[in-house]
Amino acid sequence: MTGAAGGLGRAISAQLMADGLHVVGLDINAPGLASMAADGFTGRVVDLTDASAIAEVFAQIAKDHGGLDALVNNAGTCFMSDFPNIPASELDRQMSINFSGAFHCCQAAIPLMEGRAGVRKIVNISSNGAYNFDVFDPPHYRASKAALDTLTKDLARRYARDKIAVNSIAPAMTETPLFKVLTEDVLARAIAAMPHGHAMQPSEIAAWVGFLISPAGDISSGNVIILNQGRDVR
């Protein structure tokens, strides 16, 4: 599971541990991972913009655990420069954290899933912002998540007969430290647009990840599941 030390990452880790899985949490935030020490949790510090570091950490997972039943690509960020004034370095970093890191994790994880029992799972944490053009998200963030969802569909098709199910969960406003990238005004308007009058909680998104990874999720693959309290229904 990537981005384990973040708002959603902590909730997803807690959900999966409660469901009886051993969670290996990858994050660049070493103190954050250290604060999560628990039976059933192994933290590994890794910069997901570094493809060779990703390969190394999955090799270590293979040694320590003998394989992998599920991968959650959750690490991500939202850089807020707006078009056309987006520095090339910011575009590269946005794509690298939100898309390429997940791509490399899938490349490293799938061989560790082969030969394991049951339906193995990949869950990619996308964003409703890839599909709702009324909300604030800048284009490089939207594009990084749209690319991730295309990867979801490609891998779902490619590995269906190998029983590796790949889905995206695309949340709208969820109360995590990522909210700090927004100005107070943008945040207040975005929360006011949520039909229940409040943002979603990380535990609510984590429950859906847990569902997809549970046996109930075995028959879903290639889907982008949007969670937004019904905000965009017209």
Ligand SMILES: NC(=O)c1ccc[n+]([C@@H]2O[C@H](COP(=O)([O-])OP(=O)(O)OC[C@H]3O[C@@H](n4cnc5c(N)ncnc54)[C@H](O)[C@@H]3O)[C@@H](O)[C@H]2O)c1
């Ligand atoms: N919070 C929301 O409203 C919301 C909405 C839609 C989608 N999302 C998505 O949910 C996911 C989780 O975000 P969050 O809201 O928990 O934010 P967060 O900032 O709390 O967590 C993100 C985590 O990713 C880690 N990370 C960032 N860059 C990294 C790197 N280079 N290498 C390793 N780890 C790195 C951070 O250290 C952090 O722990 C992201 O993919 C985000 O795009 C969030």
